[in-house]
Amino acid sequence: MSVYTYQEAYQHFAQLLEEAKNNTVMITNQNGEMFSIQFVTKAPSQSKKPNLTRAEIVSYVRETRER
Numbered sequence: 001m002s003v004y005t006y007q008e009a010y011q012h013f014a015q016l017l018e019e020a021k022n023n024t025v026m027i028t029n030q031n032g033e034m035f036s037i038q039f040v041t042k043a044p045s046q047s048k049k050p051n052l053t054r055a056e057i058v059s060y061v062r063e064t065r066e067r
Contacts, residue, residue, distance in 0.1 A: 001026060003034075 002019060003026040009016050016025055021039045028034050052060075 003028065006030065 001024050004012075004016060006027055006029045009025075009027045016027075016037065019025055020037045025037045026034050027037065
């Protein structure tokens with residue numbers, strides 16, 4: 001577990017996120033409050049979008065409006 005001040009976290013945010021992939025990262029603010037940052041899951045790939053035709057999209061929108 002790593003602990004950063006708010007200022008350190010602000011200055012090195014990208015590095016902090018990389019570190020959070022492997023460890024819990026704690027950030028403290030001026031009031032002494034502590035916040036935890038942890039890696040949850042990888043975002044789904046953009047390439048896995050369904051290939052819908054315009055007609056399929058229009059049909060779906062009409063169907064949902066009729067409900």
